[in-house]
Structure formats: C-alpha cells, structure tokens
Amino acid sequence: MNEKILVAPSILSADFSRLEEEIIKVDRAGADWIHVDVMDGAFVPNITIGPAVIKSVRLATNIIFDVHLMIDDPMQYIDQFASAGSDIITFHIEACISPDDIIKKIRQNGKKVGVSIKPGTELSSIDKILDKVDMVLVMTVEPGFGGQSFMKEELSKVRELKSRFKGYIQVDGGINKETSVEAIAAGANVLVAGTAVFGQEDYAQAIREIRG
Numbered sequence: 001m002n003e004k005i006l007v008a009p010s011i012l013s014a015d016f017s018r019l020e021e022e023i024i025k026v027d028r029a030g031a032d033w034i035h036v037d038v039m040d041g042a043f044v045p046n047i048t049i050g051p052a053v054i055k056s057v058r059l060a061t062n063i064i065f066d067v068h069l070m071i072d073d074p075m076q077y078i079d080q081f082a083s084a085g086s087d088i089i090t091f092h093i094e095a096c097i098s099p100d101d102i103i104k105k106i107r108q109n110g111k112k113v114g115v116s117i118k119p120g121t122e123l124s125s126i127d128k129i130l131d132k133v134d135m136v137l138v139m140t141v142e143p144g145f146g147g148q149s150f151m152k153e154e155l156s157k158v159r160e161l162k163s164r165f166k167g168y169i170q171v172d173g174g175i176n177k178e179t180s181v182e183a184i185a186a187g188a189n190v191l192v193a194g195t196a197v198f199g200q201e202d203y204a205q206a207i208r209e210i211r212g
Contacts (some may be wrong), residue, residue: 005211006212008033008066008170010156012048013194020060022198027204033064033088035172035192038081040071044144045097051077051084052093058085059106066190068116068172070143071095073104082109090114090137090170094121099129114170115181118143123157132169135190140183150174162187177209184212 067086114135141148172192
C-alpha cells in the first residue's frame with residue numbers, strides 16, 4: 001500500500017472564474033493530485049464540467065488529474081475524458097452494468113482505474129473487481145454537492161479495505177483537518193478536500209494540516 005498521505009483538492013470548490021489560476025496555485029502549494037468532480041445532473045442532482053474544461057486546464061499543469069465520474073453510462077464518455085488529459089478515471093459501481101468492460105476501456109486508454117461507492121452501497125458490491133482497480137473511492141457524503149458533513153460511519157469500509165486492498169484508498173466528502181485524522185487512522189491514503197483547501201487563505205498550510 002502507498003504509505004504517503006496524498007491530498008487531492010477538489011476543484012468543485014475552486015473559483016471557476018479563475019480556474020486555471022486556482023489549479024496552478026494549489027499545485028504550487030503542495031497538492032499531490034487535482035480531484036475533478038464530473039456530474040451529469042442524472043446520476044447526481046448537480047451538473048459540473050465536461051471534457052472540454054479538463055482539456056483546457058490540462059495545459060496549465062502536469063499534476064495528476066484524478067477524475068471522478070458521477071455520471072450515468074460512464075462507458076460512453078471514457079474515451080473523451082481520457083483524451084482530455086485525465087490520469088485516473090473513477091467510475092461509480094452503482095452506475096454500470098458491466099464494471100469489467102469499463103475497467104478494460106479505461107486501461108485501453110492507458111489510464112489508472114478507480115471505482116467509487118456511495119454511502120448506501122455495500123463494500124461487497126466491488127468484491128469481484130477489487131483486484132482489477134488501482135483505487136477505491138469511499139464517499140463520506142452523498143455525492144452531488146460540496147460542503148456536506150462527514151459521515152464517520154463510512155470509515156468502517158475504509159478499515160475493511162485496509163486489511164485486503166493494496167491500492168489507493170480514497171476518501172471524499174467532508175474532509176478537513178479534523179476529519180482527515182480519522183480517515184487516515186482508518187486506512188485512507190488519498191484525501192479529497194474542497195472548501196478545506198480552496199476556502200482557505202493559505203492553500204499550503206491547509207494542505208499540510210489535512211495531510212497531518
């Protein structure tokens with residue numbers, strides 16, 4: 001397992017009128033990855049960005065783009081997100097009929113694979129593909145909007161994963177300098193933070209505090 005704690009600020013909380021500047025700033029502040037939430041208004045009740053925005057901001061930095069597809073029918077869009085500059089593509093187990101086909105498609109594009117589970121989804125739903133992905137994303141809020149409260153009970157999934165999964169264990173939702181301590185103790189090694197980074201005056205200090 002990757003022992004370093006990685007921090008992936010979510011651009012959902014960035015100032016979209018200065019998105020390129022925000023990404024450069026958070027990169028220089030010590031972020032490990034940039035987390036990109038893609039929402040379609042169908043799988044979750046919100047709409048964010050698509051491949052065109054990723055392609056545009058990709059020119060600003062070489063930092064890893066960790067793209068979280070909260071969309072119905074992710075298979076239809078994998079090629080587009082891959083060619084736009086994504087490095088890691090994460091799909092929701094709840095949004096697909098054949099996860100093996102999605103994993104294969106992401107691999108064919110030369111990208112790392114993540115699978116995400118919502119709070120109401122049992123960890124057993126990904127048992128059959130656990131050895132085929134690079135990362136598991138455990139949602140600690142209901143996906144759709146930033147700024148929600150941390151669901152501590154979801155850390156039981158993280159603890160179980162730690163005992164049998166050797167890849168990245170990512171936690172997303174309500175992460176700040178307090179909840180990050182609990183997530184790390186449970187076994188998370190990638191922390192997604194939105195307002196806890198982009199809502200602060202000093203991005204570098206915020207990232208250090210989250211990393212612990």
